[in-house]
Amino acid sequence: MILPSRSVTILNLTLLIAIPALADKSSTRDLDYASVPPSSGQAPPRAVQGDLKKELQLAGDYFMGRGVTRDLEQSAYWYHKAADQGNPEAQVELGYFYLTGMGVSPDPMKAANWFARAAGSGSRVAKLNLATMYLWGSGIKQDQRLGFGMIHDLAEKGDGRSEHYLGLLYQLGIGVNQDPAAAEKWFDKAARHNVPGGQYAMGTLYSVQAGHEHDFPKAADFLRRSAKAGYVRSMHSLGLLLINHPELPQAPGEAVKWLQTSAEAGTWRSSIALGILARDGRGVSKDEAAEYRWYSIATKQSKTDAQPLVGQTIAKLRANFSADQLAQADQSVTEWMTSHSHADSFVFPAADRTKYFPMEEVYAVDPEAPASSEITN
Secondary structure, three states, X not given: OOOOOOOOEEEOOOOOOOOXXXXXXXXXXXXXXXXXXXOOOOOXXXXXXXXXXXXXXXXXXXXXXXXXXXXXXXXXHHHHHHHHOOOHHHHHHHHHHHHHOOOOOOOHHHHHHHHHHHHHOOOHHHHHHHHHHHHHOOOOOOOHHXXXXXXXXXXXXXXXXXXXXXXXXXXXXXXXXXXXXXXXXXXXHHHHOOOHHHHHHHHHHHHXXXXXXXXXXXXXXXXXXXXXXXXXXXXXXXXXXXXXXXXXXXXXXXXXXXXXXXXXXXXXXXXXXXXXXXXXXXXXXXXXXXXXXXXXXXXXXXXXXXXXXXXXXXXXXXXXXOHHHHHHHHHHHHHHHHHOOOOOOEOOOOOHHHHHOOOOOOOEEEOOOOOOOOOOO
């Protein structure tokens, strides 16, 4: 069985410059739950109120479920508190939340406002995010030439993430004519600056990109460095690369580990891949129940994309189970989805910075871009 070849270059384009018209002073009045205590029912400790560092840590804890139940609304609440104190990193986080609808109602205009405020304080991430919004016309009047120019300026100044995004613009022909050679040049620069997205792009070029030299050991090195930095798409691609090329150096169970971590972050293609492995007994025990479980998880993660691929197989597997076995399997799927209900672009290792700022960048996915998305027989 072959997984769909559509899929997975991330167009992570983030935002730019403070524009006076955008930089109105949002406040906690923007959040209709601003005065509501944490959903746990416990009032916030008085020691946290007004303490910027503690507000940021609490926001990050709620975002990642670190020591508390994961609660995106509470994460947004505490980032808003910190953002109102003028912290540019918190302003970027809050802009990301508004743009993606994480913990708040989606509102691209408010996102642009917060990015503009942070950019006015010198945040390069905010500037990159604002440039992205110009490219797509999200929350701001579309101007692809301006967005491209802003990203190009940041890249020329050695900003690694901007180098990666500039490569994507050249690759996809957004705001500029398509130029694969220029795209690879900027991807390589980003990878040399240890940008996970740039490493992912280089790994994709060397593993599956049509018309490009394939060098699987080199691809695995790029993808492994990116995956270790927490980049979920690299985890998926690396897992598949190691499965398809068992001759590559790899730790026992490494491929399955990366696919499982990617699946837990919401990648439905990884869930299907794990179902295939359970079906064929590759890297794991042959197990119809596990196959059914992973396929079912994939259909819930993707909403519609996975169903045409595995729907008939799920129906056939259901016929093989007793009523009790089926009930138990469905319950395990429900419990798994409850524990892994949100799709993430990054899975972060413990680090001081990610304790406060788990997610900074805006990601817009191009579903037609090439990526390592197949398991071969």
